[in-house]
Each structure stands twice: as C-alpha cells, then as structure tokens.
Amino acid sequence: MKARQIDTEVARLEALRQYQILDTEPEEAYDNLAQLAALICETPISLVNFIDENRQWFKAKVGLDVSEMPRSVGLSYLCQERCNVVVVPDTLADEELANNLVVTGYPYIRFYAGVPLISPKGDILGTLCVIDQVPRQLSHKQVEALVALSRLVIDQLELRRHITEVSQITEKLNFPDITERRKTAEALRESEERWQLALHGNNDGIWDWNLKTNEVFFSTRWQEMLGYKDHEVSNGWDEWIQRIHPDERDSVLQAFQDHFAKKTPFYVFSYRVQCQDGSYKWILDRGQGLWDALGDIVRMVGSYTDITDRKQVEEELKRQNLRSQLFAEITLKIRESLQIDEILQTTVTEVQKLLQADRVLIFQLWPDGSGTVVQEAVLPGWPVILGKNLLDICFKEEYLERYRRGRVSAIEDIEVADIHPCHREFLHQFAIRANLVVPILVRDSIWGLLLAHQCAAPRQWNNFETELLQQLGNQIGIALSQAQLLEKETQQSQELARSNTELEQFAYIASHDLQEPLRMVTSYLQLLERRYKNQLDANADQFITYAVDGANRMQTLINDLLNYSRVSSRGQPFIPVDCSVVLEQAIANLQIAIADSRAVVTYDTLPEVMADATQLTQVFQNLIANAIKFCRHQQPRVHIGVGSGEWGVGSGEQRSRGAGGDEGAGGDEGAGEATVTSPSSPSSPSSPSSPSSPSSPSSPTQNEYLFWVCDNGIGLESQYAERIFIIFQRLHGRDKYPGTGIGLAICKKIIERHGGRIWVESKPGQGSTFYFTIPDRALKQW
Template structure:
C-alpha cells in the first residue's frame, strides 16, 4: 500500500504542503473503501502500465496488487472478449477521452465475469495527460438476469404462439387498449393494424355477441375480480372465429376499476370439435333409436315413416323420401316426410330414362351424390327438368343396397334455396341407408319365416318319429368310430413298430458281419504282430549295433513304446468288438423280428436287453445323477410267450419309471424282481412290495388249478400316481405327458399284450409320495386268447416309439 500511495501521489504533486497530504490521504482511503475496482495507469509510459489498484479490484478479479502493478489491463481479456469493445477502449485512450463500455473479462481462477468499465483521463495543471483512471463494476448478475429475462420472454412468446394466445391491456379511464402481436394475428389484422381503442375492439366482435360482451365487461368493471368470456369475432375477410378472454380487473385505492389486463386465445378448433361431437352424439342417438325400433317392431311402414321424419328434422331440409326401384327401371316414392308449403310426391311413379342409362350402375356400386345447386351441377338437362318439377334446388342421394342388389334410394330435397351438404350430413344418410336395408331385410325374412313356419311344423312331426332311430344309429356310429379310431391307431403303431423291428434286425445283421470279420482277424493279426516283435527282438539280440540309419528310424518311431503299446491296442480293439457284438445281440434279442410266434424264452434275457438299450438314460452324467437299477431275479424256467411283444411291455414300463424319476432327487431307484408262483399263490398274491406300498391282493380267474406263472414286479421310488389317474392309465390315448412326448397308447397296448395275448394280468399299485409298482403276471402254459379284438394287437408297441427310435439311432 505504501508503494501504491507513493505512485498515486506521483500523478498529483503535493508541493510539500501539509493540508494537501491530508487531502490526498483521504482520497486514497475513499478509493480503497469503494466496492468498485479502481485502477490508475501511467499515461506517460508505453502501454499504460498500472501503478495503482484498490482492494475491490483484487476482490473482483482475484489478482493481488503485486501481480497487477506494471501490467496493462488487457491481461483480463479472453479469446471471446468483444474486439469491437476493445477497439473502442483503444480509441478513447488515443484521443484522451472518456469512455464507458461493458466487456467480458476473466478472473485469476479462469472464471468469466461481465465488467462495466469506465475510463477517465487525468491531466496535470499544465494540461498534460499523466494518467488514466479505470473504474470496474462486476455486473455479471445483472447481465445473467437480463439474459434469463430475455429467454423467459422468448419462451413466453413461443408458448403464446403455440397456444394461439395473446395478451392485452385496457386503461378504462382513457379507453386505450394495447394488444400484443399475437392478438392482432388472432383477429386477422396486420401488425399495427389495431386502432388501440375499446371501440375498435368492439368492432371486431361478432354482431350477435357484441351486446353480451359489452354487458359482461361493464359488469366486471364494477364488481372486479377475475373473468372469463367466450365470444365470436368477425375477421376482415368475413370468416368467424371463437376466442376466450381471461383476465383480471385492477382497482384504485377507492375501489374503482381503472385497468383490465388479460389474455385472448383462439378456441375455434375446440368449438368446432365440440360442435362436431354434439352432431355426432345426435346422429348416434338418432341412429340408435331407429335401430332399436327396427329390432323391436315388425311394422315396416311405421319404422320407415318415423326414420325419414326424424332425419328431415335433423337435416332441417324440406323433403326426405324413400324411392323404391322396380324391375323395369321405373320407381315409386314409398315413404315421404315433407315440410309445409311444399308439393308432396308420395306414391308418385317416376320414369327417369336418364337415371336408368347413366346412374343406375353407379348407385349399385354404392355411389353417393350430393348436389349443392342443380343449375350449376354437371347433370343432364332431362334430370334438371325432373328435379324442377319437384321444386328441388339441391339434393342428397344415397343408395339402399341389399347385398349387391340396389333396392332403392334415400333422397333429401332442399327446395327453398341451394345448399352445401356437410360431410356429417352425408354420413348420417349413409348410415341410415344401412339401417333401412336391415329393416327391409328383416321384413322380408319375417315373411319368409311365416311362409316356412307351416312347412317346418309338418316336418317336425316326421323328425320326431325318426328321432329315436337316428339317436340309436348315431350312438352305434360313435361306438364304431371309436373302435375304428382305436384299431387304426393301433395298426399304425404296429406298422411303425414292425418297420422298426425290421430296421433293427437289418442294422444288427449289417453291423454283425464286419464286426465278426474284425473279431475273427484280430487274433491272427495279434499273432502276426507278436511274431514280428519277436523277430525284432532277435535282431536286437544278435545285432546289438545296427547301422546308423536303422538307429535313426528306431528313435523316430519310438520302437520301445511301440513294442509296449501295440499289444495293448490290440486288446482294446478286441474288447471293443466284443462290446459291439453284445449290443448287436441285445438288439436282435429285443426286436425278436424272426420270432413272431410263441416260443419258450428267458424272461431275464428280455429284461436285461431292455435295460441295455435304455442304458443311456440310466447312466449318470453332468446334468443327470443317473438311476440305480436293483435286480432281484429268481430261478425261472423259460416262459412260452411272444418275446418281442413282451420286451415292448418291459420297455414301456421301465421308460415310464425313468420319466417319473426325472424330477426326483437322489437316490433314484428302479427295482426289478421276478419269482415263480403256483396255484395257491395265484389265487391270492400275497407278496409284500419291496417299498411297502401296500399288500397286493391280485385274484386270477383265468388260470386253472394246475397252472404255474411268473410274476415280474417293476417299481420306482418316484412321486407316485394320483388315485384318479390310476383308474385311467390303461385307457387308450390317455397320457399325462406333454404334447409330443406320448401318444397314450403304450400302457393300453401293454395291457392288451399281457392280458389278451398271454392270458396274464397287468396291475398298477401306487401311493403318492412313495412310489409306483407294476405287476406283470404271465402263465407258463400256452393259453388261447379269449378276446377276439386282440387280433389288432398282434404287434404290440410302446407309447414312446420316438424315444426308442432315438435309442436305436444312438446305438
């Protein structure tokens, strides 16, 4: 501050006087205390360096005095500082004149601010320029407020334009009215075309609304408050618009209204929509009433007369008629509603050659014709002459169609003057013509019904006589159809299984031949290879130092590893061929394609072959914990049976057990038990189930006292079968599986195979939450079939043919 004071004193010599020092000190204190930034530059030096700045300058700019003194003020400028303003400052400095500008400067921290800068030159007593004093004022807040206000005004103007709204102000005492540009646009005036008086505003109001608006405005001026007035205005081009005035009355201290201010908005679109809505509602009311009368009344003449009368009242026209066409292209007016003082034409026959030749086919295709003035319309003179004879000045014609047939015309006549028909009026007649067509069709149908009623009564007597016979025949046909469908499904499934058996047998045969070839030659190949290896060992023994080339080849082929691994490889191939032969044998045994007749077979072999085919579903993998199979086989003799069909039964039941365990947590167990029973055990099967499901009391009335039988039990620890489902599981086409996973024929055919084909019994026992067990009883003796229908099940199939086909494809 001392340095600044010394520099400050340099531009106004003190001359050693005490009073002047005091005054200078006071001036300096005053400058330091002001809120405006003050800088003093030395005009005698190039670039006008700053020699003084007050604390407010540092507060505004953030630059301390030590960073300011000796610099030119332009260090506050930025790239976006207005160059024109900068040039204005330079011009003032060159001409030694005062100037006041507003420019954008930057603080020390880089933030911008708006600076109102006033520069004043200072001269000594001799008139020589010594300094410039700059006063800075931060007006950023004011600039931002002005910008915000301007943006707000812009948004308001855009909003007013978008809403078709303007603002106005009325000084009641002077009668002066001020409008915005938007109001002038709404009233259809050019910019500045409004007279600016209350009378000029009243001249814009529609004459029919002017008195009402004047009364309301006067009353509002007296009582004050907010107001809303809707009225029409008349534009200079003669068109009419609807506006709504909203505003408030401002009062003076004694309560008198002195000013009104508010907004005016164009609501023509809303008014038109309201008018259209009212018209539409009236049309719907009219049409609904006509439609209700048509539904409730069979008096056609009354319905038609009421309809045309109501339409004439709605259209406010002079005549509405319903004109019916004859087969010779002539016609007659069958219904008419007419206003007073006009000529009636009801019942009049009309022969219009122009209509027949020029217009008939157009109306038959649904054409609607609206003529606003018959004298200016493009119609033939003969037709004009006809219309003039009926006093018609304008008309609206809508065809009445019954399908593709033109029944007649619905016509509205306006006789007093030409008329422009509105679209809503055309639509009304169009919809009415549809309703009238319905009424006409209903009347014709009623006549037909009356004519046919007698014939139907006569036919009903004959029908009642034959009704019982028809019901009985229908019942027989349904039963025959059900039997046919069941037999057809079984035959189709049997054919599929027969083809599948042939495929399995053929595939097994084709695989067996090359496998036998490979298996038969592996022993010889093994012996030959062993002989060669022995020969190599003799060479190594008798020629321990072979040639270098032989040594390199020995190392290249890794002879030691080859000698060790080659026998192992042959053993693996031998095991593989044995496994393939086992699978082929299982497929042949399972299909039993060459064993269509009954013959003694090993039941255990059939079960094992079935398990081998289903092995892929039993083995555990990454997504399946697998199923454990427990086999409790007894010592059984060979059973006289159809081996292939019985294998299908095993396949069906075991496959269903695997399906039942899919959602079951571990352990998943399927138990298969077999035992030999005699008569005393067949009479009452008292074998307790392994999973304690229940006691099985299975009576067999199909086996004589000396017979023996084999009992096969297949159980799982799944969720069980509900009692309601157990009653249906052997019914044809019944399945609980999703679409595409079962046909509902597997257990049905399995039942037929066991019971009808083998004289045995198939039973299911299940407890929900515990598990399910199937019991298959097969007699050892050859028992003839008792059911003739079993012929259709010669080749029993499973209900999961697709699953088995996939199994065979994997194998």
Template structure:
C-alpha cells in the first residue's frame, strides 16, 4: 500500500509584498507547530509500518464491510499470496479458505460489526501451494472519532505446528497409556503429598476400590487395614526425600489373598531438579518367593541328607596324580588304598567325561572354586559311576599344591531320573494316543492309527510297530497298520489275510489275552519253530506282542520288532505299553461300533423312507374304495330317505359320517407322511411374508371369532416356505379354535438365541394341562371330544415333524384357563440336512386343522 509522505512542503516567500511580510510574521509560530506535527505523524507512521511488517504474525485491517484494507508481508510467508493480491478483496471471497470457512468468517465478522461480541477462534487456511495451515485469529475493533465501529484489525497467529505438536503429544500420550495399561506389572503415579494421582489397569484390577479422582493417600489405598501414616520403610517416601531410585517389598491383600509385591520407586524431577512425583512399578513376586522358599527348604533337606551321607573325598596333585582318597571313595570305585595311590585322575574318569573334567580341573588349578560339578567315573570293574560335588585348590606361596574335591554318588539318582523321564514320556505318549482317538472321528481313524504307531515306535526305540486284526472266526489275521524306522523294510503287504495256523504258538497266547514277549528270537522254544524260522528269515531279533481285548474278546494285537539289536522290555514298559494297547483296543471297538451304528442308521433311514412311501401309497389307495362307499351311501340316503323308517335314516347318517371322518383321517395321514417326503430344501425365507399368507388362509375363521393377531417384525430364516406356512397356520388355527369366553388375542414374536431363531405364538385361550406336554404332539391324540371341538388330532403332530425336519424343536408353556404359548426354533443361517424320501422337491401338503 502506498503512503503519502509526511515531510513538510516548503512554500516560496512572496516578493515586494508587505501583506506577505505581515502574514508571514503572524503565521510563523503556527506553521512551525504544523511542521512538528507532520514530522511526528511521519515518525508514528514509520514506526507503525515497521511493527506492522516485521511482527511475527499476519495482520489484516478490514473496513466495516469486510474489505481488506491492508495486509502485512507475513501473509506471503504463510499463505504464498502477496499483500496486493489480497488487499481490496472481501472476506467472503478470499482464496485462502474453503467456501464453508469463508462464509463462517464473513458471518462472524458482520456480527462483530453489528456490535455482537463473537470470536473467530481458529480457522484453516490453504496456501497457494496447497499446504493447509491453522491460524488463531485475535480481532480488535476500530472506531471512528464518533465511537462508531469502522472496521477491525485482526492478528492471525500461525498455530499449525502447535496443533501438530499437540496432536503428536496426544498420540504419544495414547501410546504411553496403551503401553502402561498393557504392561504386565502394576504402575502408579504418587504425588508429593503421598496421594495417588494415576493407576494403570493392572493396579486397578488389584485395587478395584481405589478411585483415582478421589486422590487417596497411597498408604491408605494400598494397605489392608489402611494406615494413618506412611510406611516406615516406604520406597516412595525415600525417593521423595533423596531423589534416588529405591525399591522394597511389601505384603498386600489382593482379592482376599496376601500377595508379595516388589516396589521400585523412581522419582520424576521438575525443571528445577525437585521431585515432582514418583512412579511406582509394582511387580507381584508372590509365586517367585513361594518358589524360592520351596527351593530353600528343598536345599536344606538336601544339605542335611548330604551331610549324613558317606561322601567321596579325593585330593589330586597338579600333575593329575591321586594324592589322597577316603574309604567311601575306595568302597564306591572298588580300589584298594595302594591301587589308588598309583592312579592318575584320567585313569578313573570315564572317556565320555574326560573333556569336561579336564576343563573343570584347569579352572580349579587357576584358583576357581567349582561348585556342583558332575562327572562320570569308571570303577575298577568297569561300572559307570556318576558323582556330583565341588572342587577347589590349595595354594602355598601363590602356587597350587593340590586340589580337593568332595563328591557324592548320584548314580542311582541319575538312573531314577532317566527312568522317570522314560516313564513320563510313556505317560505323555499314553495321553497323546488317548486324546488322538477320543477327539477324532471314524473317518480319520486310519490316519490316527498310523500317527499313533509312529509315536509309540519311536519312543519305544524299536524298528517296527504294527497292528493286526483277527477275523471274526479267528482263522485269519491281517496287518492293518504299520510304522517302520528309517532303513527298515515294511512287511505289511505280505501279511494280509495270513492263516493263524502259520503262527499258532504266538496266536494261541494272544487269543486268551496273554502277551508274547520274546527278548531273543533264537531262544524261542521248539514248539515255536515255525515262528522262529519266519522271524529269523525276516531279520527280527526281538519281539513283543500285546493283545487288544475288549469284553473278553481279542480283536487283534499290537506288535513291536527289534531288528538291529536284541531288546529287553522292562516290566514298567510292558505295563504302560499294555495300557496304550487297551486304548487302541477301545478305539478299535469304538470304530467297529460306529461302523455298525452307521450301518444301522442307513438301514433305519431306508426303513423310514419305505414306511413313509407305504403310508402315502396306502392312504392314497384307500381313497378310491372309500370314495365309492361314500358315494353310494349318499345315493342311498337321497333315493330312499322317504321310504325308510327313522332308524334306517339314522344308520345311513352314521355311515355317511363315518366315511367323512375316515376321509379326514386318510387326508391327515397323507399330510403327515408328506412332511418328510414332499418337502423342499430349506432356503432363506421372509417370516413376515409367510405369516401374512397364513393369516390370509385363516381370514374367515379369524373374523368369525373376532380374533386380533399382533406380531413383531419377524426375521429371515432357513426354511421350506410352504411347510413354514403350514406350521404357522396350524398354530394360529389352534389359537383361534381353542378360545375361551373372551375374543382371541394372539401374538407372534421371534428372538435370536444360540444361532437359531426362537418363535413364539401366544394366545389367551383355554390353555393345556402341562401333564399333556408329550401327548399333544402324538399323531391322532386328542384332548377333547368331537362334540366340543372338531379335528382328528394331527395338527400339532405335523407341526412337530416340520420343526424337527428343519433341525429345531417345539414345546409349549401353559396352564388351564391361562392361555398357551407355543415355542419352536428354526435355523438362522444354514439349512439342516433334510430327510427326503423321494426325488425332486414338491410342494408341501395343504395345512391341516388343529391337533385337539
């Protein structure tokens, strides 16, 4: 913006003019005052411009109509627009803001010009380069000499980085909170007055009664019973006092149980170095302390036992020669004192332990005391003896003169540990095999058996593990499953349908439930010469066969072959392998039972299908003769009504009624049979549409009874639409039929439960005695006489069959005189397997009447 200069203008003096002289004399002093005012104004404007242009924020001057009169150069630095590009534009047309922001700014400006105190707060600007900046606007109204608002000056501070920093701080705080809340230890923030300022999630779980907003004292919040003063050995109090990290252990009551907590108190210093707060990191070390205490007690017991055991003591010279041993050493290793004196250390170390002992011996010679060293010694008779103890050296004048070692014999313990590991491995194997067969279905039985044999064979250290099954008459046996170690040839293919007579010596024991344990095939008795010859021919050196028996019957056996070496099985191994064999026998029996059950199920399905077809055909074929009887009986009634007496007419009426009832029964029987055989595959079905059709079918009955039917918004379900319509129509028809003295009030609703939709049809009718809960769903069962209510007792039976065909169930809740609510379930997402007895889908039969 251009500004006029405030420098005074020099005017010429008039020549030869007395008036001018006088005027000059009169105006000299005012002219000098004006010149000073012009200079002051010029200086003020210069200072204003310097401040205006060099201030750190954007400054705008706007008239009362919203037109920019002046903008400093900071606008270019922030927005990329030069002042002359913005001056003269109205706030509502500024290119640096969105349309929405411009309109908001303009409305707020006009309101301020009208005298209403409204602030702009913060506005987003868009620079020429597209960079979005956030400005905080501080406006100041301008008034003319009469005090009227003439415009405003606005200072716009660029707070973009401040906003970004605040957002980053919030994100950092959120990450900090996420970490603090999800760390495995408790964290609390304690103020200088020992009040709780903040807790993480773990601390809130431990102390649910502590409310952070109440700022309780920590020694009251975390102690039970609460204390009135800080704990004397409080790590947090110490951290406040000296500004250092302190730690300690406290006993706390958490969830009604005493817990040991390790507390690390770390001070947080302010800018002046004062402790502003302390962070407590609380770790629950209860289990660790309990473990340490148990370990300490165990070590004490072990030490007591050690001190009362005959330990082995030996002294060895630096050159490895035996210097001294005690009697326990001699007794354990079987040497005499004279023999021991001539031994070197390496003479009694087992070759497998030489390298380890040489390394330990070197450390001891360097002055290190080695604790709990374990070594394998070799006794005079070659026995392997495992010793455990400690070793140290004696020095004189800085030179090692001898080493000393104290050992105790742990050979038996090592054997026991190895045996225990072996037994635990067998027990784990038993558990794995058991769970494999319990959890898997019949379709994966063969795969489970192969995997189980591999696990058993590898653990047992054999070369081949296999299953045999006997035929029903025990005349044949077949190798059904086999596992072979790498490099071992399979025998399975040549051991199919093998006559039992070829292995009679072994089979005779297995059939009566005895095992066959052969540590050495070559030592088998003469009566087993056939088996021995075959086993030797196929490279089998040891053999163990365990029968698979269920209910006193031997189904087969599990076998173990050792081909590379002769193998002897311990009694414990045999017991556990027998147990595993019992699991396999049970699994085998289960497989046979499931196969038989599947066969029976298939037979039952076929029988039911034939029964449905028979019911349909029989009821269909009965229609024609019954129709003929009915027609001729009605013809007889019409022709001879006036020629017969009253009793004959009554007999004819009975006959006609019986025919009609029989036709009704046959039609109902057809309806019942068609539920299973004539239904369609379930499909996504709109329950509201199905209910509307059912109500349309019952329109006359509903109007005659003055019934009111209400319903919720019903869901989409997987159903046969026609059968679903029949189901609802039967239940609604019963609600209308079995009404009380009041007009029927019926409500249909549905609720999602356990992956299904549970429907309910509630009425205010006569109700049903709960003792008839099963009877009402039985075909042709009635609870009322025909003189009270019409029907054949088929409606609820059809309902039950439709619901069960869809994989659901149906039941009712009722009391006599209190109305009835029928409940049934239908699948929500997928269709159950249907029980079609015939080919392609057909329409469901027409809905029937009520059941009772």
C-alpha cells in the first residue's frame, strides 16, 4: 500500500471512531433504514455496513444471519475503490467476482448494489447495500432512493456525534450549550427533509404500523395515491382493513399472520384497496416486522406500489390469450371434423367462462321469426331454456333484417332500456337483466344468434366482449357454411358412387346378356361363309365378310366392357405379389404378338407388392401390347423398369426377352436368345431402358413404387396425354391400328383401385413412357 493510501486509511478509521458507532446495540432508526432499503429495492437482504481495520460490521441487517465478516470478504471494496454507487446485476457474469467467497458460499450473492456512506468531510465509513441471490436490475428511481437513504444514515451518525459532543460539554460546564442544541435541531430538520425526499423519490406510499397502539402512519404519497386528504384518513388499523376489497381481505390478514409467525421472511401481497371515490386500485403491499427481545411483534414498516396499470395490462393479455385459445380450439374443430354440435357446445361453454356471464346460448332462427335454443351454458339458479322453441312477438321482420346486416345489440339494463314493453316482458320470463346479441350469418343469410345474458344485475358490455362475440359468430357461420358444403359434397359423392355402381352393374349385365345372341349371330354368319362362299355373287361374299368382321369386333368390345366393369366389382383381395412373376405371365400371354413383330422386351428385377395379381398382369399386358402395336416400320423395343422412395433406377438385374421367348442374346432381328445384363442408364427411345427422372408433377413419393413401360413407338402429342385414358377414346382409325379404345381405361381403373396413379410422357416420333405407381405401404396395411 502506498504512503498516501496509508494516510487516507488512517484518517478514515479515525473519522469512523469519532462516531462511536462500532459494536453498539441495534437502533430502531438504522433498522428502519435497512428495512426500507430492502422494500424499495425488493431484495431479501440489506445492510448498513461500517468498515474498520479488519472487518465489516453490520449496524443494521435484514435477511442475514451473521453480524460481521472479514474485510477481505465481500463486495464492499467496490464502493471504496470507485467512491460511487455500484450495481452488479449478476456476479457470475464477472470472472473476478464469480470467485469471491460470498458468491461461491453463504450468502451466495448473485446481485449487489451498494452506496458508499461518505461523511461530511469526505471519508468513506462503510456502505448501505442491498443483496439478492438471483440476478436482477434496479430502476433509476430505486437507485436514487437508495442514495437518499445513505444520506439518512450519515444524518443519524452526525446526530449521534452532535448529541455526544453536547453531552460531553454539558457535563464539563454543567449548563446547556445553546449553540450545540441549535446544531442538533438543524441536523434533525435536515434528516427529516432527506427522509421525505426518499419517500417522494420512491413514488410509493409508506406506512408504519405500531402494533402496541394499533396506529398506522401513512405517508402523503399513500394518501394521494388513493385520493384522500389528511383529515379523511385516520390512523386506525380497523379503518385501514375496511378499505381492502372484501374478496381479498381474509387473504391479506392471513398473510400478516404468516409473517408475524415468521413463516415468511417478508410480508408481500397484492390486492385491491378502495379509493376516496369508491373505485378500487390494485396495490403491491410489502412490509417487514420488528420483534422485541421476547419474540413479540411490535412494529411493521412497509410500502405500497400502485400496480393498477400493470394489472389491467395483465388482465388484457390474459383475456387475449384466452380468446386466442378459444379461437384456436374452435378453428381446430372446424378443420378436423366439422362436428357442429361439438363446435357450438364448446363456444357457449368457453364464452360463459371467459365473460363470466350467467348464461350464453345459441339460438337458431326459423323463417317465421321463431327459433330454437340449440346450445346453452348457464350457471346454477337461473332458468334453463335449452331445446325450447321460442317466439318473441315483438321480434318483427325489420329486426331480422337488421341482424342480417350485422347489427349487434347490447342492453346494459332492460329495466331502463329503450325497448318495446312486450320485448321486456319476454326477457323477464328468463330472468334476463342485461344481454349482448350478435348475428350468426351463413353466406349473407341469417342462421341464428349468439347471446350472452347477465341475470343477477345490470352489466356494461365492453368492446372486448362485443368483438369476441362478433368474431365467434363469424367463426360459427364459417363452420356452418363448410358443414353445409361438406354435406352437399357427401351427398353428391354418394350419388356418384351409387350411379357408378349401377352403371358397372348395367355394363356387366348388358354385356353378359349380349354374349349369347351375338355368339349365335357369329356362328350362323361363319356357317354362311363356309357353305355359300363363292356360290353367291361377289357382293354377297363381301357382305358376309363385313358381317363376320363386325360380329367379331362386337365380341371383342363386349369382352373389353366386361373386363372394365369387373375391375371394381369382381376384383380379388390384395395379397403379396411378385411383380417379376406377374410380368412373366403377361409376356407369355403376348408371345404370338411378340414373335410376329420380332419385339425385344427387357425388364428390371421387379419388387413384391400388395396387389390383385390378375389385374396387375392385365396392366402389364395392355401396356406392352400397345407398345408393340403402335410401333411403325421398325423393330419394337420395350423396357419395363421400377424405382422406389426418392427417385432412382430400380436395383437388380435387367432381362431381355426376344421374339422367340427363350432367354438368350437378342440380335438385330429380335429373334434371338435372351441375355442378362446389369441395369443400364437411360438410353435413346430407339433402345429403351430406364427412363430419366420424370418431368410430370406426379413424381413418386417415398411411400410408393414407380413402374414404367418405355417404348420406341410413334409417340403422341402432349394434349392427348389424358384423353387416351378415357374409355372409347381413340387417336387413330381402326383401319390403321385395331382396338376398342378401352385398354388404357382399364389400366387406369386398375391402378386407381390399387391406390396409385398412371400417366404418360411422350413426343411424336420419339416413343412413349407410361408410368404408374403402386403404394409400398400397402404391405403394412393389408
């Protein structure tokens, strides 16, 4: 320590000893200042701390069990070093302070605020500090109040020094010293002024309760806060208690008793207190008791803070949260199920709780002006009107029109409201004293009313309540409208399903009944052709040929219609199916067509799926047959591939089937032995392989297999990509490409029955790729 610092420390210690304060008994004045500091700063610990050579000695303390600590321990050195106010919001945020013994150990300081106690001569005698075990901040007014309280501590020290000096002089001279007495009086006056400054700077009301006399001192700020004048406030405890709102009075008294019994270190409670004009304000009341040597409570000092604005904000936020929760719940019910009864019941129940109304109901109107109470939430003791059909003879057509235009009716007291007497009489029978009514509109037509009733007393409806009911009325209207649309769509879907079933049944019966007469016509025509060919003239032979051809085409058409109608009505249950086996069967069924066209059919190793094996065979067979049929002036090449999950080429071997049907190496003519190769990358349409990623928006998801049949045929324009899947739709005449125009429609119907989709990507002269999907999740579902 440098010489100047040593000299300063010696002078400081000498100044401290002159006040003769160390190791003295507790004094009420200092205790009050410590308690007031804790109350103002809302901390559990406060200290009036004097620092001598080796220790910190606590003249007054709140919330601390020890009376002194070593000087080397603690945070008071910060005030000495800086000679100013020190506020540490969180000691753990400072690496140096985090290792201090009072941070790592008792009293586990996380927050510290200290003001140096500076004598009139500039010596730092100690600190007035507040401490908490959790991080926190102080407002500017709290810091100012703490500084003002530190000056009161110095005033008490000066007063003590003056009294001591006067006593010493009086003892020596044996007569009163008028000058010293004047100095003492002046010091007392300055102390009182600083005390009042602390009270006003805090902007709180201060009270001091003497439990022995049961008298309570209230500061001027406390009286101003509630609108009382001095002569309107007595110092009696009983009158004070009577100003507390009846709903909270018992709880406040219990909080006092808990503190008296030392169950709580502080008395802290928020409640409503009556103002001079009869209204109520919310206050935060804090206090600290003083006990005598026998352990009896003798005094309490505390403060009031007006928290009315804060409470109003909290209540508004609470209402907004409840309203948001209610809207979210109703919106969720609308999205999930559109169960109107459940939506309406939730509405009346939650609105009754939120508004604390005696009754909330939903009234459905009928064209004649009457209506029915379809939902109700009512408190016990009031008439229940759920399910009743009601008719208010005063409820004329003009009222309905006003509600249809969005009118809201809010009656605070029906006894004095400007309403028709017969309407007042109508409301009396249901014990209604005040009501709030909003319309429920469905597409500009009035469906009903949402009503809130107050039965016990008149009620003033505020904007929040009115807006709440209006918004809920709109939500109910939306739900009703969507429910009506859903019901209409359901009826249409049911009607469409019934119609489709009837059409399928008709197609099956009609085609089945046509089989026998057509078979007979065909047989006789063929008999005529065999017996009389070349015996009649050329025209007759041509006519017979036309008739036989037409009968054969009719037979094919009827068979195709039967197949189409049987997709849904005669389908087999889904079972695990090896697609490679299914494809082999389809190729076997097409051996003649493959051989005649010298077609080369290649395919990947295909997966197992849940499917109708017969129908899946038909899909592959129809698509391969089309690929062979619509290939002009070149050898048909067809490839069947598969992918799953994210887009990718199917794994496994790639097989090739030549015209002969035997496995071997396929030559240029397509009539060779089939060959086994690895899956190749996409190639040109003339040599189809696995296609590139489809550009169609119907790309596969991770829960389905994507199959494709790629050819090198004539292709088609993009505008016909959807038309070809419609029954009887053909792009070419029968003289160029035979067929009934039902094959792709059957494929589409089969794939949709399996829960998949089918589409085509093609360009004229560049071949086509037909895609279809089969869900792989079906393996888990069936």
